[in-house]
Amino acid sequence: MQVGIDKIHFATSHLYVDMTELARQRGQAPDKFLIGIGQSQMAVIPPSQDLVTLAANAAYPMLTAEDAAAIDLVVVGTESGIDHSKASAIYVARLLGLNRRCRTIEMKEACYAGTAGVQLASDHVRVHPDKKALVIGADVARYGLNTPGEPTQGGGAVAMLISANPRVLAIDTESTVLSQDVMDFWRPPYRTEALVDGKYSSNIYIDYFQDVFKGYLEQTGTSANAFDALIFHLPYTKMGLKALRSALPMVSETQQQRWIAHFEASRKLNRLVGNLYTGSLYLSLLSLLIADPNLKAGDRLGLFSYGSGAEGEFYGATLQADYQQGIDLGLPQRLARRQRVDVSAYEDCFNGQLAWQPANQTLPTHNDPHRFILTGQKDQQRQYLDRCN
Numbered sequence: 001m002q003v004g005i006d007k008i009h010f011a012t013s014h015l016y017v018d019m020t021e022l023a024r025q026r027g028q029a030p031d032k033f034l035i036g037i038g039q040s041q042m043a044v045i046p047p048s049q050d051l052v053t054l055a056a057n058a059a060y061p062m063l064t065a066e067d068a069a070a071i072d073l074v075v076v077g078t079e080s081g082i083d084h085s086k087a088s089a090i091y092v093a094r095l096l097g098l099n100r101r102c103r104t105i106e107m108k109e110a111c112y113a114g115t116a117g118v119q120l121a122s123d124h125v126r127v128h129p130d131k132k133a134l135v136i137g138a139d140v141a142r143y144g145l146n147t148p149g150e151p152t153q154g155g156g157a158v159a160m161l162i163s164a165n166p167r168v169l170a171i172d173t174e175s176t177v178l179s180q181d182v183m184d185f186w187r188p189p190y191r192t193e194a195l196v197d198g199k200y201s202s203n204i205y206i207d208y209f210q211d212v213f214k215g216y217l218e219q220t221g222t223s224a225n226a227f228d229a230l231i232f233h234l235p236y237t238k239m240g241l242k243a244l245r246s247a248l249p250m251v252s253e254t255q256q257q258r259w260i261a262h263f264e265a266s267r268k269l270n271r272l273v274g275n276l277y278t279g280s281l282y283l284s285l286l287s288l289l290i291a292d293p294n295l296k297a298g299d300r301l302g303l304f305s306y307g308s309g310a311e312g313e314f315y316g317a318t319l320q321a322d323y324q325q326g327i328d329l330g331l332p333q334r335l336a337r338r339q340r341v342d343v344s345a346y347e348d349c350f351n352g353q354l355a356w357q358p359a360n361q362t363l364p365t366h367n368d369p370h371r372f373i374l375t376g377q378k379d380q381q382r383q384y385l386d387r388c389n
Ligand code: HMG
Pocket: 029, 030, 031, 032, 033, 035, 036, 037, 079, 109, 110, 111, 112, 148, 149, 150, 151, 152, 185, 196, 197, 198, 199, 201, 202, 205, 233, 234, 235, 236, 239, 275, 277, 306, 307, 308
């Protein structure tokens, strides 16, 4: 029996900032952001969206009543948590109207937690093939205005339905992981922005990729040429390109050209959104599946997941014949319809997030077109609204 991703769907905000404009405002050459970082647009997350609303907005369009009845596990991978105790997955399950006989948990290990959720959910379904699991990677990437990390911000959520006989991707049972205590990126509980040693983190990312990719090939006796495409966690799209380039000498020239062409498709949508931490690898997967005309059933994909701190995993998966039926085909059009905001409006959004203080707060919500929104805080409880209820 095969287990893996049956459906995959993405949500971000309706706002973006143009990277050429941001570069000019920051006194940088636009090509540094467009080519050096590899980002063209960046999602601007308004105060009325947080990881919970992004997660619910990503999941609801793909779930049928039959799916909802079969889901007995909800995992939200995130590092943008809104509570030290209560799992964001509980809010998400309530907003989605899911079954109460359901395990609902939040997972954390920086950007790696989405993959931790996918692997946990896949093992769960292997034991309970009549059940389905909902895994969501949802985050808002925040480094601070006018910081080196600023052009690598962004946000959004990728929701995946994990089932037996999946339509999109069958996930292998074998994978290679690496976990060590590394201080490349972290966020103490009193901060809303990450602390990062940017260059160090980029070097560690490459080291981890090399370690788990080569480790996987040795462990499984697989040749690098066996993979039709490699996809990567994309904190910024140049990062994935650097990792890909580090692996090119391992394959034939024809295969190198194929990998590069697939990689270009896999970063197309990430270029328009920015980093979404736990969801970034899976937005890249979606980008590949939507934008690449040369994929075919049976293609072998290699997925590299990385979370600072640091944990990495490389695993293989096989593209299924009906994958077009399980993917978010309307995504490019939705991204194209987003509203461009200037740098000043982006800064207002950045600074206007719900404050970490006990007072009641009301957030501006009238321009936010999404179904699930955060309206504020009352009696120290976040207030979520489902516009369809
Ligand atoms: P920086 O110091 O501003 O940039 O920070 P730089 O000076 O290194 O320039 C960046 C690139 O632009 C360089 O290319 C320049 O040459 C090029 P590279 O040498 O790297 O190939 N450049 C130009 N190219 C064309 N035309 C020009 C031009 N000027 C310069 N005119 C940095 C960059 C990524 C370090 C910063 O944005 C940062 O700290 N970002 C956040 C950290 C990060 O994303 N790390 C990635 C690995 S860690 C990870 O993936 C985990 C993470 O997602 C978190 C998690 O797990 O939760 C971050």
